[in-house]
Amino acid sequence: MIIGIPKEIKNNENRVSLTPGGAKELVKAGHTVYVQHTAGENSGFTDEEYIEAGAMILPEIEDVYAIAEMIVKVKEPIEREYGLIKPDQVVFTYFHFASEKDLTFAMMKSGAICIAYETVEKKDRSLPLLIPMSEIAGRMSIQEGSRFLEKPQGGRGLLMSGVPGVKPAKVLIIGGGVVGYNAAMMAGGMGADVTITDISLPRLRYLSEILPMNVKTLYSSPHNIENELPSTDLVIGSILIPGAKAPHIITREMLKLLKKGSLMVDVAIDQGGCFETSKPTTHNDPVYVVDGIMHYCVANIPGAVPYSSTLALTNATFPYVMMLANKGWRKACKEDESLAMGLNIVKGKVSYLAVAETFGLGYSPVDM
Numbered sequence: 001m002i003i004g005i006p007k008e009i010k011n012n013e014n015r016v017s018l019t020p021g022g023a024k025e026l027v028k029a030g031h032t033v034y035v036q037h038t039a040g041e042n043s044g045f046t047d048e049e050y051i052e053a054g055a056m057i058l059p060e061i062e063d064v065y066a067i068a069e070m071i072v073k074v075k076e077p078i079e080r081e082y083g084l085i086k087p088d089q090v091v092f093t094y095f096h097f098a099s100e101k102d103l104t105f106a107m108m109k110s111g112a113i114c115i116a117y118e119t120v121e122k123k124d125r126s127l128p129l130l131i132p133m134s135e136i137a138g139r140m141s142i143q144e145g146s147r148f149l150e151k152p153q154g155g156r157g158l159l160m161s162g163v164p165g166v167k168p169a170k171v172l173i174i175g176g177g178v179v180g181y182n183a184a185m186m187a188g189g190m191g192a193d194v195t196i197t198d199i200s201l202p203r204l205r206y207l208s209e210i211l212p213m214n215v216k217t218l219y220s221s222p223h224n225i226e227n228e229l230p231s232t233d234l235v236i237g238s239i240l241i242p243g244a245k246a247p248h249i250i251t252r253e254m255l256k257l258l259k260k261g262s263l264m265v266d267v268a269i270d271q272g273g274c275f276e277t278s279k280p281t282t283h284n285d286p287v288y289v290v291d292g293i294m295h296y297c298v299a300n301i302p303g304a305v306p307y308s309s310t311l312a313l314t315n316a317t318f319p320y321v322m323m324l325a326n327k328g329w330r331k332a333c334k335e336d337e338s339l340a341m342g343l344n345i346v347k348g349k350v351s352y353l354a355v356a357e358t359f360g361l362g363y364s365p366v367d368m
Contacts, residue, residue: 001031001032001069001070001324001325001326001328002031002032002034002067002068002069002070003018003026003031003032003033003034003068003069003070003071003072003321003325004034004036004064004065004067004068004070004071004072005017005018005023005033005034005035005036005039005055005064005071005072005073006036006039006061006064006065006071006073006081007036007037007038007039007061008039008073008074008075008303009061009078009080009081010075010076010078010300010303011282011283011284012282012283012284012300012303012304013074013075013300013303014042014043014303014304014306015042015043015074015075015302015303015306015309015310015313016039016040016042016043016045016074016306016310017072017073017074017093017313017314017317018033018035018072018314018318018321019040019043019045019310019311019314020040020045020049020050020052020053020055021053022314022318022321023035023050023053023054023055024053024054025318025322026321026322026325027053027054027055028054029322029325029326031325032056033050033053033054033055033056034055034056034057034058034063034064034067034068035047035050035055035056035057035058035064036057036058036059036060036061036063036064037057037058037059037060040310042306043306043307043309043310044306044307044310045310061081061084062084065081065084065085065086065089066084066086068089069089069090070089070090070091070092070324070325070329071085071089071090071091071092071093072092072093072317072321073091073092073093073094074093074094074303074310074313075093075094075300075303076093076094076095076096076100076103077091077093077103077106077107079102079106082103082106082107082109082110085107085110085112086110086111086112087110087111087112087347088111088112088113088347089110089112089113090112090113090115090324090329091107091112091113091114091115092115092117092317092320092321092324092342093116093117094116094117094118094133094270095107095114095116095117095118095344096116096118096270096271097114097116097243097344097345097352097355097358098243098244098245098271098272098354098355098358099245099246099269099270099271099272099273101359104345104350104355104359104361107345108345108348108349108350109348111347111348112345112347113329113343113345113346113347114343114344114345114346115324115329115339115342115343115344116243116342116344116352117129117130117317117342118130118242118243118270119242119243119341119342119344119352120320120338120339120341120342121242121338121341121342122338123337123338127242128316128338129313129316129317129320129342130178130240131178131316132309132312132313132315132316133302133309133312133313134177134178134179134182134240135178135179135182135312136182136301136302136305136308136309136312137179137182137267137301137302138178138179138180138181138182138183138185138186138236138238138267139182139183139185139186140301140302140304140305141179141183141186141236141238141265141267141301142160142171142183142186142187142190142192142234142236143186144265144286144296144298144301145160145171145187145234145236145263145265145296146160146169146190146234148263148286148287148294148296149169149233149234149263153287154261154287154289154294155261155263155294156233156259156260156261156262157261158233160187160190160191160192160234161190161191161192162191167193168190168191168192168193169192169193169233169234170192170193170194170195170231170232170233170234171183171187171192171193171194171195171232171233171234171235171236172195172197172225172228172229172232172234172235172236173187173194173195173196173197173235173236173238174197174220174225174235174236174237174238174239174249174250174274175197175198175220175237175238175239175240175268175274176196176197176198176200176203176204176207176217177198177203177238177240179236179238179240179267180196180198180236180238181196181207181211183196183236183238183267184196184207184211184215185211185212187215187234188211188212188214188215189212191214192214192234193214194211194214194215194216195215195216195217195218195228195232196211196215196216196217196218197217197218197219197220197224197225198217198219198220199219199220201219204217204218204219205217220249225249225250225254226254226257229250229254229257229258230257230258230259232258232262233259233262233263234262234263234264234265235250235258235262235263235264235265236265236267237249237250237264237265237266237267237268237273237274237275237278238267238268238274239268239274240268240271241271241354242354243344243352243353243354243355244271244354244355244357244358245271245272245358246268246271246272246273246274247274248273248274248275248276249274249275250264250274250275250276250277251276252276252277252290252291255277255290255291255292255293256291258293260292260293261292261293261294262293262294263287263293263294263295263296264278264293264294264295264296265296265297266278266295266296266297267301269281269297269298269299270299270300273297275295277290277291277293277295278295278297279295279297280297280298280299281295281296281297281298281299282298282299283298283300283303283304286298320332320336320339320342323336323339324339333366340366343366346364346366349362349364350362350363350364351363351364351365351366
């Protein structure tokens with residue numbers, strides 16, 4: 001198979017979808033790999049390393065899309081790329097269709113086979129290609145949250161850990177999944193006063209057993225969250241409904257319960273955001289203020305640490321890339337149910353129910 005690795009062009013997206021090591025394994029298996037010039041540079045991988053691995057370098061993004069049978073990316077195609085995608089071309093990346101109507105319709109029009117990292121799902125309901133980036137995003141939500149609580153960044157001027165005689169910052173984490181757990185682990189390790197919420201009592205029991213003593217668990221309900229907000233300095237939103245738009249857990253009306261200068265970090269912004277007042281931001285301009293409350297809504301948080309993120313992501317995605325290259329998308333998806341769950345749009349038809357329901361589109365099950 002001919003595999004294309006374009007350079008990511010989303011704002012401050014510094015990751016690359018394939019390492020030179022991955023390219024070497026694909027070439028060894030008899031496949032052809034084309035990498036766009038400097039695609040790996042911001043992740044610490046040079047064109048020379050890809051060439052040594054057996055890949056070939058192409059100068060422009062248009063060249064990569066034109067020759068490849070399968071495009072492997074990190075983030076969803078942006079408008080400039082829509083017209084480059086060809087019928088029957090496999091595109092394997094994070095798509096987050098439910099939050100992007102224009103992207104959804106553009107990919108339907110393209111006639112491509114769109115396989116979304118974020119909906120590849122194992123029988124135990126785990127999301128193997130989302131987990132590594134969720135781990136990084138969860139940890140970075142606290143790292144960035146701590147930074148933007150500083151006064152020069154517009155925050156209240158709080159030290160996350162506090163010091164002897166001064167209370168630490170209070171952190172509320174909404175959602176106890178992978179992002180929430182990693183955020184709680186980081187905030188707890190920094191010495192913050194942490195509360196993590198979820199609607200699953202078994203999950204809360206598990207979290208209470210493994211997280212530090214300064215992390216408390218709370219059942220997630222509007223009443224409980226409203227009670228927590230007045231004393232909270234940093235809110236982390238980490239709600240996930242696989243493939244679907246995130247619900248608004250905190251409304252604009254609820255912002256008045258927070259202290260001025262408090263910070264909300266919406267890690268669910270890729271799926272539309274779990275705060276009513278959220279809108280996507282970039283690493284260039286990460287925060288904005290609504291009713292005195294700072295919002296951090298960067299849509300590609302792990303892109304700020306591309307070396308770590310690229311290695312973590314490709315560790316997870318590479319086996320699936322190899323499977324698709326060796327067997328083709330039809331056979332690979334027939335033989336691997338988890339990969340079949342990644343099929344979101346196939347030749348103009350929506351094959352993931354949550355996406356179809358979000359936009360009122362016809363739904364064509366994968367087995368059709």
